[in-house]
Amino acid sequence: MSKPASVWEEGLFRLTVFNIPDVGRGVGLAVVMQTPGGRTYLYDTGNGYPEADGWWRDVNTGRDQIASFMQEHDIRALDGVIISHAHYDHFGGLIWLAEHIEIRNLIDSGYEYKGWSDENYARELSHYAEVRDALRRRGVCYRAVCAGETLELDDALSVEVISPPRGFFHVEKVTPRSAQNPAAHYMLNANSLMLRIRHGAVVFLLPGDIEAEYQRTLLLPAVGSHKLKCDILVAPGHGLHSAPEFAEAAQPHVTIASCFVRWMEACTAREVFGARGSQVYVTGLHGDVSAISDGESWEICPSGC
Numbered sequence: 001m002s003k004p005a006s007v008w009e010e011g012l013f014r015l016t017v018f019n020i021p022d023v024g025r026g027v028g029l030a031v032v033m034q035t036p037g038g039r040t041y042l043y044d045t046g047n048g049y050p051e052a053d054g055w056w057r058d059v060n061t062g063r064d065q066i067a068s069f070m071q072e073h074d075i076r077a078l079d080g081v082i083i084s085h086a087h088y089d090h091f092g093g094l095i096w097l098a099e100h101i102e103i104r105n106l107i108d109s110g111y112e113y114k115g116w117s118d119e120n121y122a123r124e125l126s127h128y129a130e131v132r133d134a135l136r137r138r139g140v141c142y143r144a145v146c147a148g149e150t151l152e153l154d155d156a157l158s159v160e161v162i163s164p165p166r167g168f169f170h171v172e173k174v175t176p177r178s179a180q181n182p183a184a185h186y187m188l189n190a191n192s193l194m195l196r197i198r199h200g201a202v203v204f205l206l207p208g209d210i211e212a213e214y215q216r217t218l219l220l221p222a223v224g225s226h227k228l229k230c231d232i233l234v235a236p237g238h239g240l241h242s243a244p245e246f247a248e249a250a251q252p253h254v255t256i257a258s259c260f261v262r263w264m265e266a267c268t269a270r271e272v273f274g275a276r277g278s279q280v281y282v283t284g285l286h287g288d289v290s291a292i293s294d295g296e297s298w299e300i301c302p303s304g305c
Helices: 061-072 088-100 119-137 183-190 212-222 244-250 261-266
Strands: 013-017 030-034 040-045 048-051 054-060 080-082 105-108 141-144 158-163 194-199 202-206 232-234 254-257 279-282 289-293 298-302
Touching: 013 202, 013 232, 030 061, 040 061, 040 088, 048 088, 054 061, 054 088, 061 088, 088 119, 105 119, 119 141, 119 183, 183 212, 202 289, 212 244, 254 289, 279 298
Parallel strands: 040 080, 080 105, 105 141, 202 232, 232 254, 254 279
Antiparallel strands: 013 030, 013 289, 030 040, 048 054, 158 194, 194 202, 289 298
């Protein structure tokens, strides 16, 4: 099989997972997808924690990394932004992008947590709704999708929504697991928008932040294992939530985890997916990581190539 070039060109699908700076809050995921037909989409937009005078530690992934990437690659607009779930380390970059970059489509699952949440989480959840509504008022096309639906991102790609199901995942008893992981956190994670993207013979899986327990008890019973099998996996939950049962179903050749260096001991993706023969990359160790497909084979480029 021919080996694809290390930079995007027409006919290639390039997926780049950014190395998110460690600001001491959240973890962060931002993925840019350059399609074979020349379109550009984001799957999540990284960190951006609003402060009264700007951004927490003056970091916003949309401003600092995504906009710079677009300028470097002469990308003038985003054909779409896909938000897996409404946590600041996944949509914070969108807050800045929405004010400075042309966005043509916004896609999410439509999930809204209805239970109790503290002041910080309540603000986070309502802030995403405010950004989404502001974009819609400006004419951005918005779509909420669920399992079984498809997205027409590019003629050369087959894109299927794997999760959440219509009506969303629920659990019988929703209680805080810890002060750092209340229900307003883990239930949004459980209902992350999961995508399966096929480019010819090469399959990518983007599962958001669904945690290991719910990979086992909610996702696997609802989704056939064949839907999870992939070549390139963006590790669920930043590589911190790695259920062996999920890894057995997915069997990725390559796993990319968006995770900090200081959390390497907790990055279970290295052990769980590595034990199944997957080549595991962690952004904190390898920098930006690009996976490039020509539809027959793939190339992995640490530090963005």
